[in-house]
Amino acid sequence: MKTLILYTLKNISSPGSRQIQLWHFILELLQKEEYQGVIAWQGDYGEFVIKDPDEVARLWGIRKCKPHMNYDKLSRALRYYYNKRILHKTKGKRFTYKFNFSKVVLVNYPLLDMASSPFLLAQNHFNGEVFSFFIFV
């Protein structure tokens, strides 16, 4: 049985909340229609294409206060996600990566019961952030 997990989140700007992580930021852009010319879901489930690498890097640089950010550095950070099983590369497709959603949820929300209802919508607090899960089985 194949599971698609659409995952959204909101940061709470409260004391004690962690700094934004790159894959959070990627999902944040992916969630917003106004960035579809820059980064968008494309191809298989969880697969996305960076249509404008320079712009994504610029936006990431602004968020992290790293004015010298570029795609070369950003992509190195994405490559570190391969061993963590958060992302992997879609070989042959330029600027295309794929999320391992099950791993992403498992790693960041270990209390979630994967074997529950076919459709599940949950919003919960975890480490100072609000997570919303949409799970379609």
Next chain:
DNA sequence: GGCGGAACCG
């Protein structure tokens, strides 16, 4: 472009 080692940083 894409990869991964290595040094480095808050």
Next chain:
DNA sequence: CGGTTCCGCC
């Protein structure tokens, strides 16, 4: 710990 910076290699 999660990147950032830099780089040699393919």
